[in-house]
Amino acid sequence: AQSVTQLDSQVPVFEEAPVELRCNYSSSVSVYLFWYVQYPNQGLQLLLKYLSGSTLVKSINGFEAEFNKSQTSFHLRKPSVHISDTAEYFCAVTNSGGYQKVTFGTGTKLQVIP
């Protein structure tokens, strides 16, 4: 069985300040890791993914996440947030084998304060 823990349900941060959204996962097998973003009244959109290779992955809009196998973490960071980053962020994990079942965390609401 696999699980995802997002300890912070809400993170308020001032515009242009850095932010880190924490994610820890648990799995007995190799995993793929994802961050999805959900804007109000919309579905989820893929932000970035870790499949293999370099442990630091980046999105096109300035977010990055680092896979840390020893700490079973996949924290999301951005050095300078914008108002438009206000949304809910979900960390997700799926096993490298078997059927495509993605397990999501409970989400972190990022509120960017002007």
Place this chain on the structure above:
Amino acid sequence: DTGVTQSPTHLIKTRGQQVTLRCSPISGHKSVSWYQQVLGQGPQFIFQYYEKEERGRGNFPDRFSARQFPNYSSELNVNALLLGDSALYLCASSPEGDRNNSPLHFGNGTRLTVT
């Protein structure tokens, strides 16, 4: 390129009734998955269908069923609705259902309210 489309967008049903939700995947995508997102929580896996066959099922009662059609569209059926079934139901498609490194592409969901 049209994304994943779901219908209806909103639905209000009474306890005990039955509901059918519909999903059209991105053109060329052969895998469709269904997720339930209760307010304040992350999405929970219900089903995955690939090439018209069920590949996986989450921890949901038999009141939940689904199918995939030859054009890869899908329906989710829920019988004997309970108040706890009120949620946002998300459909997601991916190009291939046998490669777990394919990201999911989500529709905007169907908001089901059971009264």
